[in-house]
Amino acid sequence: MGCFVMKISKKLQQIPPSGIREFFELVIGTKGVISLGVGEPDFVTPWGICESSIFSIEKGYTSYTSNKGLYELRLQIARSLKKRYALSYDPEREILITAGVSEALDIAMRTLLDHGDKVLIQVPYYVSYYPVSSLAGGVPVFIDTRKTGFRLTPALLEKHISKDVKAIILNYPANPTGVSYSKKELTALSRVFLRNNIVVVSEEIYGDLTYDFPHTPISTLKGMKGKTLYLNGFSKSFAMTGWRVGFACGPEEIIAGMTKIHQYTMLCAPIMGQIGAIEALSGSKRYLVEMKSEYKRRREFILGRLAEIGLECRRPEGAFYVFPSIRNTGMGDIEFAKRLLKEKKVAVVPGSAFGLKGNDHIRISYASRMSDLREACLRIEDFLKNNAR
Amino acid sequence: MKEILEILEKDARSTPEEIAQILKKSVNSVKKDIKKLERDGVIIKYKAVLNKELIKDEQRAVRALIEVRIAPQRGHGFDRIAERIYRFPEVVSCYLLSGTYDLLLVVEGRDIHAVSSFVSGRLATLDNVRGTVTHFLLKKYKEDGDILKRVERNKRIAISF
Numbered sequence: 001m002g003c004f005v006m007k008i009s010k011k012l013q014q015i016p017p018s019g020i021r022e023f024f025e026l027v028i029g030t031k032g033v034i035s036l037g038v039g040e041p042d043f044v045t046p047w048g049i050c051e052s053s054i055f056s057i058e059k060g061y062t063s064y065t066s067n068k069g070l071y072e073l074r075l076q077i078a079r080s081l082k083k084r085y086a087l088s089y090d091p092e093r094e095i096l097i098t099a100g101v102s103e104a105l106d107i108a109m110r111t112l113l114d115h116g117d118k119v120l121i122q123v124p125y126y127v128s129y130y131p132v133s134s135l136a137g138g139v140p141v142f143i144d145t146r147k148t149g150f151r152l153t154p155a156l157l158e159k160h161i162s163k164d165v166k167a168i169i170l171n172y173p174a175n176p177t178g179v180s181y182s183k184k185e186l187t188a189l190s191r192v193f194l195r196n197n198i199v200v201v202s203e204e205i206y207g208d209l210t211y212d213f214p215h216t217p218i219s220t221l222k223g224m225k226g227k228t229l230y231l232n233g234f235s236k237s238f239a240m241t242g243w244r245v246g247f248a249c250g251p252e253e254i255i256a257g258m259t260k261i262h263q264y265t266m267l268c269a270p271i272m273g274q275i276g277a278i279e280a281l282s283g284s285k286r287y288l289v290e291m292k293s294e295y296k297r298r299r300e301f302i303l304g305r306l307a308e309i310g311l312e313c314r315r316p317e318g319a320f321y322v323f324p325s326i327r328n329t330g331m332g333d334i335e336f337a338k339r340l341l342k343e344k345k346v347a348v349v350p351g352s353a354f355g356l357k358g359n360d361h362i363r364i365s366y367a368s369r370m371s372d373l374r375e376a377c378l379r380i381e382d383f384l385k386n387n388a389r
Numbered sequence: 390m391k392e393i394l395e396i397l398e399k400d401a402r403s404t405p406e407e408i409a410q411i412l413k414k415s416v417n418s419v420k421k422d423i424k425k426l427e428r429d430g431v432i433i434k435y436k437a438v439l440n441k442e443l444i445k446d447e448q449r450a451v452r453a454l455i456e457v458r459i460a461p462q463r464g465h466g467f468d469r470i471a472e473r474i475y476r477f478p479e480v481v482s483c484y485l486l487s488g489t490y491d492l493l494l495v496v497e498g499r500d501i502h503a504v505s506s507f508v509s510g511r512l513a514t515l516d517n518v519r520g521t522v523t524h525f526l527l528k529k530y531k532e533d534g535d536i537l538k539r540v541e542r543n544k545r546i547a548i549s550f
Binding site for chain 1: 396413
């Protein structure tokens with residue numbers, strides 16, 4: 001086995017293996033765990049979407065689609081963006097359907113970056129941002145946001161921008177912190193982007209799960225549409241993670257470039273998923289309101305409980321995560337997670353999985369039913385009492 | 390108030406403390422609201438939702454849906470005769486409908502004989518009842534929004550980003 005290490009590309013070798021793989025194996029191998037470590041909705045896909053996809057399979061829709069994705073789906077996406085945000089994208093030239101937003105991000109990086117191009121990534125980041133940038137030849141420039149409550153600010157941006165920065169990966173509401181930005185904040189950030197001529201790759205997969213103010217795609221702001229690649233998908237808002245359908249909207253040239261890679265690698269997103277996605281956009285959306293208000297209630301519950309338990313936590317504006325500090329427990333994040341799993345059978349994700357230095361935060365997902373959240377909070381409370389310093 | 394109802398309708402065991410946390414209100418004001426909802430009859434009672442398919446309840450082993458045609462009474466419409474009917478403990482639910490018949494009843498009994506003797510002895514003999522059609526229930530799949538199948542285990546993997 002050893003001799004093959006030499007054959008693995010240097011590009012891949014320079015990406016360190018995930019430090020918490022071992023912890024993940026531990027979680028998966030432990031029985032009876034209440035897991036607050038899940039990054040997907042606990043709801044199953046609404047039945048109307050499932051049913052229309054099943055029907056299409058019965059009718060024989062089991063083939064490839066055009067590389068860009070079913071025209072009907074691109075059209076529905078264009079219409080829905082127009083209706084919700086007054087955003088206009090041409091379904092022929094400015095929209096590409098991908099196998100989940102993860103693929104969109106990957107091919108976006110490969111489309112934009114030349115060897116040595118710098119990419120701004122805020123820390124903590126969603127786990128794939130660093131590897132996909134690096135594999136595309138880019139050099140990540142990390143922006144540590146610990147001192148600004150995990151928020152990007154114009155000052156922080158200016159500090160990290162240089163001539164050879166080509167793009168930034170923006171993510172709001174963010175995984176793992178739940179941070180999102182008001183229109184005013186985004187406008188301030190966009191001025192920096194425009195002044196410095198940076199492409200903004202904006203991953204807004206949790207956009208529909210914004211609780212305190214309306215979500216604003218950054219591409220709706222003045223001057224930004226031509227500089228922004230808007231990435232979104234169906235996984236989170238429609239509880240469709242396993243269907244693998246995402247999309248990218250942006251300038252024609254970038255979409256054409258991405259389509260080139262997509263057509264030689266993925267070919268197309270699965271047709272069953274695309275048909276389900278058409279139904280998601282065109283059918284009844286009653287459940288969206290229900291899911292969102294349920295998440296919102298759970299957010300209040302978990303924030304209240306964490307305060308009672310004594311874990312300091314900033315208030316997230318969106319997504320379904322809270323990101324409390326565990327500094328006052330005296331444990332490092334991996335130790336905390338491992339012991340919590342072993343002693344109380346509750347799983348959380350150590351913050352260092354998201355590139356955070358300091359090892360003093362954990363991610364708790366509240367995409368779990370209330371009874372589990374209730375029980376898990378009791379167990380965490382108990383755990384901290386037993387391990388009080 | 391509306392949100393309190395939504396929360397309780399989903400889970401009647403939510404405590405006032407928990408609801409207060411979720412709605413960012415004081416525990417006392419939540420308690421007061423709940424008292425009012427109870428007093429006004431909006432909240433009738435709190436009970437467990439059972440999957441009766443899994444329980445052997447000998448007194449209520451058989452269920453039937455019964456269509457009832459009625460001659461309405463002057464001055465009272467259907468209400469008085471409906472009340473005569475729904476007061477029987479055998480009648481679990483009673484609805485007034487538009488269409489080819491007037492009342493739809495859900496009736497429970499020990500066995501088919503018990504239900505039939507209720508229909509022929511008590512129901513059909515009432516003065517204003519013009520006719521009945523009895524449908525025995527074979528299987529329940531879903532009731533009041535709840536699917537009556539054993540909850541399947543969550544299929545998500547235990548940890549993901």
